[in-house]
Amino acid sequence: MKLSTTTAIYRDRPEGKGKIPVIECVRRLHQAGYRDVDINFNLMSKMDLELSKPDWQDWARELGEVLGELGMTALQCHVPFYNVLEPDSIPNAEYTEEIIRRAVAAAGNAGIRTAVFHGGSYEGTCDPERNLKGNLEYFKPYAELAGKYGVSVAIENLPGTKRAGGDKDTCTSCPEQLLELCGRLRKEYGNVGVCWDFGHGNLTGCDQARVIEELGDYLLAVHVSDNYGIGDDHNLPYQGNIPWKQVMQALGKAGYQGAFAYETHKLTAAMPEEMVDETLRYTYRLGTYLMSLAE
Numbered sequence: 001m002k003l004s005t006t007t008a009i010y011r012d013r014p015e016g017k018g019k020i021p022v023i024e025c026v027r028r029l030h031q032a033g034y035r036d037v038d039i040n041f042n043l044m045s046k047m048d049l050e051l052s053k054p055d056w057q058d059w060a061r062e063l064g065e066v067l068g069e070l071g072m073t074a075l076q077c078h079v080p081f082y083n084v085l086e087p088d089s090i091p092n093a094e095y096t097e098e099i100i101r102r103a104v105a106a107a108g109n110a111g112i113r114t115a116v117f118h119g120g121s122y123e124g125t126c127d128p129e130r131n132l133k134g135n136l137e138y139f140k141p142y143a144e145l146a147g148k149y150g151v152s153v154a155i156e157n158l159p160g161t162k163r164a165g166g167d168k169d170t171c172t173s174c175p176e177q178l179l180e181l182c183g184r185l186r187k188e189y190g191n192v193g194v195c196w197d198f199g200h201g202n203l204t205g206c207d208q209a210r211v212i213e214e215l216g217d218y219l220l221a222v223h224v225s226d227n228y229g230i231g232d233d234h235n236l237p238y239q240g241n242i243p244w245k246q247v248m249q250a251l252g253k254a255g256y257q258g259a260f261a262y263e264t265h266k267l268t269a270a271m272p273e274e275m276v277d278e279t280l281r282y283t284y285r286l287g288t289y290l291m292s293l294a295e
């Protein structure tokens, strides 16, 4: 297991989102002590950022070179996301899909082995079979494309609403259904697995230590943040009610070898520049402590 954090932890500044180039974020995180980063490609379909530019392939190679020079890895990345079964829910789904394909290629060119995706669910229904079928069809071409670049597709659990009294536990929020989806995809594509997001899992209200055990070798990536089971706050661990000791012991027992990657970008997004480096260093120390619980 290797401690990591999202490039988004520094990229969004009080003066706006996506302000700091990804490569600069990587350098800054290296200075704070990190030796692995989770490359966040998300805003790149909405703003004029690295993957929207004509030289995006050169940029991806440069990113790989910078990681190499710094002695860093990027074990996982996050591709742009939306409700992929409801393309009309965003103004530019076709363009977003193009940026997702570029993100997969960029991952391959920069040496990133796992790309994290969100699935979708049909609006207004909770029909597990229909959602399963829709997600299967959506992910097949991506499993194939990613395979050509030596990249794995990790499908993330999204937040359900059971804990808040709702019933919206869909294909990608419920661990059993997520495993069913990945299991069916694996029959054809060996490079498919799960990204388990602990914040989303807490909102869904499941026993996350048990889920880690059940996921077995499907677990390819994790997103680390905390909340109180009400909103997706993306807080640091211990700023919520996730039982981190049990979670870390489960990761240790499972022999998880991927990135232990924070997704706590809200921590620094509104923070004055003067306080950022010290905060990033604290997150590193906290992560080192958490990982010691897994041993």
Ligand SMILES: [Mn+2]
Pocket (backbone or CB within 6 Å): 156, 197, 223, 263
């Ligand atoms: Mn996540």
